[in-house]
Amino acid sequence: MFLVYKPEGQPEPTRWRYNPRKLMSVEREDLERRTGKNFSDFTTAVLQGNSLCRRALLYTFLRRDHPRTKFDDVDFAWDELTLEYSKQELRDMREKVAEGTHGAERAAALEQIDADIEDAFDDTEAEGKASLPIAD
Numbered sequence: 001m002f003l004v005y006k007p008e009g010q011p012e013p014t015r016w017r018y019n020p021r022k023l024m025s026v027e028r029e030d031l032e033r034r035t036g037k038n039f040s041d042f043t044t045a046v047l048q049g050n051s052l053c054r055r056a057l058l059y060t061f062l063r064r065d066h067p068r069t070k071f072d073d074v075d076f077a078w079d080e081l082t083l084e085y086s087k088q089e090l091r092d093m094r095e096k097v098a099e100g101t102h103g104a105e106r107a108a109a110l111e112q113i114d115a116d117i118e119d120a121f122d123d124t125e126a127e128g129k130a131s132l133p134i135a136d
Contacts, residue, residue, distance in 0.1 A: 001089060002121060003061060004082045015121065016061045018083065023060070031056050034071065047083065054081055087120045 006013035020043045023031075028039045034056045035042055045053040058081055059074045085093070094113045101109055 002084045002086065003057060004084050005058060005061075005076070005080060006082075007076065007080050015084075018057070027060050031060060034059075051078075085116070085120060087117055087122055090117045090120055 001018045003016045003018045004013045005015075020028075020039070031042055031053075032039055035045070035050075035053050037045060037053065042053055042056075046057055055074055055076070056071075058076065059069065059071050062074060063069045090113055094110060094117070097106065097109045097113060
């Protein structure tokens, strides 16, 4: 999964690979302090669209590139920050849907996933099976 930031006026988005299991412990602890959520709840809240959690996550990635970034300076329009699945993650989802659904529901779901795969970022650096970005 990718955290994608495209502020107004920026021609190309900035894309960071988001894998909660790969965040450093100091980053996870900072996210917990800033959001008041344990890390497992934080990762779920990010996927569910929690604004504070997404802001804290963006701050974490911006700070990697710009260490002097302050949390209070991180502000974005809702449509400037998105989470996107990689092609491989979508292929894995497609496989599960194909195995677990039937009939019209299956056809509609596969059609949507196939369209999403066409538009997804080509994650050629992925290794092994992708998993949902939720910390256990």
